Amino acid sequence: MKVLVVGGGGREHALAWKLSQSARVQKVYVAPGNGGTASDSLLVNVAITDHDALADFAAVEKIALTVVGPEAPLAAGIVDLFRSRGLRIFGPTKAAAQLESSKAYAKQFMQRHGIPTARYAEFTDAAKAREYVTSQGAPIVIKADGLAAGKGVVVATTVEEAHTAIDMMLGDPADAGTMPGQARVVIEEFMAGEEASFIVVSDGTHVVPLATSQDHKRIFDGDRGPNTGGMGAYSPAPVVTPNVHARVMQEIILPAIAGMAQEGQPFTGFLYAGLMIDAQGRPRTVEFNARLGDPETQPILMRLKSDLFELLLKAADGQLANVELQWDRRVALGVVMAAAGYPGTPRQGDPITALPAGSDDCQVFHAGTAMQDGRLVTRGGRVLCVTALGESVRLAQQRAYEAVRGVQFAGAQCRSDIGHRAVGRHG
Ligand code: AMP
Numbered sequence: 001m002k003v004l005v006v007g008g009g010g011r012e013h014a015l016a017w018k019l020s021q022s023a024r025v026q027k028v029y030v031a032p033g034n035g036g037t038a039s040d041s042l043l044v045n046v047a048i049t050d051h052d053a054l055a056d057f058a059a060v061e062k063i064a065l066t067v068v069g070p071e072a073p074l075a076a077g078i079v080d081l082f083r084s085r086g087l088r089i090f091g092p093t094k095a096a097a098q099l100e101s102s103k104a105y106a107k108q109f110m111q112r113h114g115i116p117t118a119r120y121a122e123f124t125d126a127a128k129a130r131e132y133v134t135s136q137g138a139p140i141v142i143k144a145d146g147l148a149a150g151k152g153v154v155v156a157t158t159v160e161e162a163h164t165a166i167d168m169m170l171g172d173p174a175d176a177g178t179m180p181g182q183a184r185v186v187i188e189e190f191m192a193g194e195e196a197s198f199i200v201v202s203d204g205t206h207v208v209p210l211a212t213s214q215d216h217k218r219i220f221d222g223d224r225g226p227n228t229g230g231m232g233a234y235s236p237a238p239v240v241t242p243n244v245h246a247r248v249m250q251e252i253i254l255p256a257i258a259g260m261a262q263e264g265q266p267f268t269g270f271l272y273a274g275l276m277i278d279a280q281g282r283p284r285t286v287e288f289n290a291r292l293g294d295p296e297t298q299p300i301l302m303r304l305k306s307d308l309f310e311l312l313l314k315a316a317d318g319q320l321a322n323v324e325l326q327w328d329r330r331v332a333l334g335v336v337m338a339a340a341g342y343p344g345t346p347r348q349g350d351p352i353t354a355l356p357a358g359s360d361d362c363q364v365f366h367a368g369t370a371m372q373d374g375r376l377v378t379r380g381g382r383v384l385c386v387t388a389l390g391e392s393v394r395l396a397q398q399r400a401y402e403a404v405r406g407v408q409f410a411g412a413q414c415r416s417d418i419g420h421r422a423v424g425r426h427g
């Protein structure tokens with residue numbers, strides 16, 4: 001059978017790599033893919049925004065299953081379009097994807113279903129938002145409503161900082177009237193604790209959890225500096241003990257899937273709960289994403305022993321009851337190598353040399369890469385995710401960094417401490 005993966009990042013490379021291992025999959029196409037997906041799959045030169053052209057391609061090529069990586073096509077309704085044309089696709093509908101695309105929708109949904117999360121208030125008026133912040137004090141979290149790729153969130157440590165964020169997102173009251181009236185912010189209570197990524201596969205009714213993971217969002221060592229899409233990740237997340245795992249399923253995941261179904265918007269797809277776990281092991285939801293995490297997917301799929309194609313086919317067909325997955329017991333850890341300038345505007349076109357060949361315990365997943373005149377060059381912020389398996393976090397970390405040292409491109413930036421929290425727990 002043929003599979004189409006929509007997207008062009010490291011997550012999509014890992015999906016294509018894993019899907020191509022299925023005995024039932026003959027060909028994996030990736031649209032638009034990147035400089036690395038070509039080795040595991042065939043590139044399709046169609047933009048992820050051109051849903052009609054993607055559906056035409058799936059129809060003509062008789063694609064058995066389309067898997068969507070990024071949030072943007074989901075939020076724009078690619079699943080609804082494919083389904084209306086009778087094409088099998090795995091992902092949430094536009095309505096269900098609002099769990100990610102609208103923070104206000106997600107917060108109201110969690111409140112309706114008693115899903116633990118931070119207290120919040122919504123504002124469209126900057127003056128009222130400022131007043132609210134003054135009454136609540138800091139630390140406090142200000143979020144722009146809508147997809148902002150992790151950049152529309154300010155964790156303000158002072159009231160002044162929160163006011164500045166509000167002015168940036170809603171417009172300074174001094175020039176009221178010049179901003180479009182639709183902007184909205186969500187202001188949240190600050191939650192202390194340790195974060196983890198908890199991703200499940202759902203067919204709308206049943207749920208199969210994937211292995212847990214943690215990512216590092218900040219650009220610099222020690223989790224400092226500006227937020228990025230993620231500079232590295234590892235699986236499993238030691239903070240998710242068996243007890244925490246059971247609580248997350250009972251208190252967050254199952255009520256979310258049941259709640260969406262009950263509201264007539266069954267969630268079929270990868271549901272990603274970003275968790276904050278406090279010192280007592282109580283999990284709360286920071287956010288929902290309607291997709292796999294990037295770079296969490298890279299270490300998660302390195303550990304998956306089961307057939308990913310079978311899993312997603314069953315999920316798309318509502319057949320996930322009693323499915324269980326097999327996992328490699330080793331730890332997987334991925335280090336992102338980013339281009340100069342990231343997370344600002346990245347420099348492009350730097351040649352990449354000395355890429356190690358993939359092996360059983362190490363894979364280099366491509367993200368912002370492209371082939372140019374027969375040479376592999378940088379073409380985006382996050383360039384590669386070097387992912388390795390090891391018997392412990394420390395060994396997986398050593399193996400990944402050993403491979404990272406072999407990769408070269410001008411201006412490469414990577415953190416040297418991916419996994420430090422897990423190493424701290426387990427040594
Ligand atoms: P989000 O885009 O909602 O995932 O937020 C980005 C990051 O901001 C999260 O990964 C957290 O590190 C942080 N964050 C968001 N909301 C909160 C909160 N209520 N309390 C503490 N940290 C938060």
Ligand code: GLY
Pocket residue numbers: 215229230289292293294295296
């Ligand atoms: N790594 C965080 C995300 O994919 O949202």
